[in-house]
Amino acid sequence: MKKISTRTLTIMALCIGFNYMGGTIALWLRLPIYLDCIGTIFAGALLGPIAGMLTGLSSGVLSGVTTDIFSLYYSPIQIVTGLLAGLVLHNYLQSRQSRFKLLFLTLLLSVPGTIISSIITVQLFGGITSSGSSMIVQLLHGFGLNQTASVIVVQAGTDYLDRLLSVIVVALVITALSKRRLLDMKRS
Numbered sequence: 111m112k113k114i115s116t117r118t119l120t121i122m123a124l125c126i127g128f129n130y131m132g133g134t135i136a137l138w139l140r141l142p143i144y145l146d147c148i149g150t151i152f153a154g155a156l157l158g159p160i161a162g163m164l165t166g167l168s169s170g171v172l173s174g175v176t177t178d179i180f181s182l183y184y185s186p187i188q189i190v191t192g193l194l195a196g197l198v199l200h201n202y203l204q205s206r207q208s209r210f211k212l213l214f215l216t217l218l219l220s221v222p223g224t225i226i227s228s229i230i231t232v233q234l235f236g237g238i239t240s241s242g243s244s245m246i247v248q249l250l251h252g253f254g255l256n257q258t259a260s261v262i263v264v265q266a267g268t269d270y271l272d273r274l275l276s277v278i279v280v281a282l283v284i285t286a287l288s289k290r291r292l293l294d295m296k297r298s
Contacts (some may be wrong), residue, residue, distance in 0.1 A: 118157055122165045125149030129169035129188075134177050140242035142264075146181070148171065150188055151195040151219070151273070152280045155203045159196025166192035180240045183230055187223040191273070194219050199277065203284045212277060221272040223226040228258075228265045236259045243268045 126149055150169060154162020166188030172180030198215050206275050212220030231237055237257045239243050250260035 116266045118161060119210045121157060122153055122161055122168070125153040126169050126172060128152070128192075129165070129280045130172055133169070133173050134240070137178050137240060141243070142241070142243040142246055142268050143273065144268070145276075147188060147191050147273065148279055150278045151199065151276045152283065153195065153278055154195025154197075155199040155284065157196070159193045162192025162196040163189045164192070165250055166190075173239065178240050180235075184227060185235060186230075187227050190217065190222050190226060194222065199280070203281050212281065213274070216274045217270065218278050223273075224262075224265045224269040227269065228262045228274045231261050231262065231265065232258050241268075257273065 113242060128149035130145045131147050133144060135141075136145040142269070146169065150162055150166035153165035157268065167185055169182050170185030170188045174180070174185070198218050202211070202215060207269060230238060237247050237251070237260065246264045246268075247260045248256075251257050
């Protein structure tokens with residue numbers, strides 16, 4: 111097994127902090143997006159899938175034991191997001207390809223998490239969680255859409271919007287990094 115460098119651990123810790131801060135702000139403001147995966151996507155895109163997965167898992171556990179117990183149950187989404195960010199975005203963001211392709215890659219990044227989170231939300235929580243998106247779920251349910259369909263529709267929209275915002279932030283940060291620093295970070 112390859113030893114993780116101090117620089118890599120430092121970047122991962124910073125990413126966990128970004129996730130914690132973003133998720134806490136979204137929770138407190140009852141936003142319909144989550145903001146808890148910017149760090150996971152950054153770690154995956156910059157350092158690869160293993161770092162993304164470990165960052166996502168650590169973020170979910172930290173948030174779950176400190177501010178939002180629901181985060182523990184949604185840790186699998188963080189893990190999948192970190193894995194996919196490492197596989198899908200790792201080379202893309204550093205090669206600075208077409209911006210249109212970024213919309214498609216964000217879809218690839220969000221769909222598996224949407225499926226998993228919809229199942230968790232419906233099966234474990236009956237469609238109601240601490241997220242601001244639960245209000246939209248209840249609104250749709252009140253208009254006659256069944257609970258499961260309401261959750262899936264809202265999850266698909268909010269997950270994609272959340273991941274797109276996160277990917278744009280990560281792409282801007284990676285673009286702003288000098289090539290030399292980027293190579294230094296990748297080597298560690």
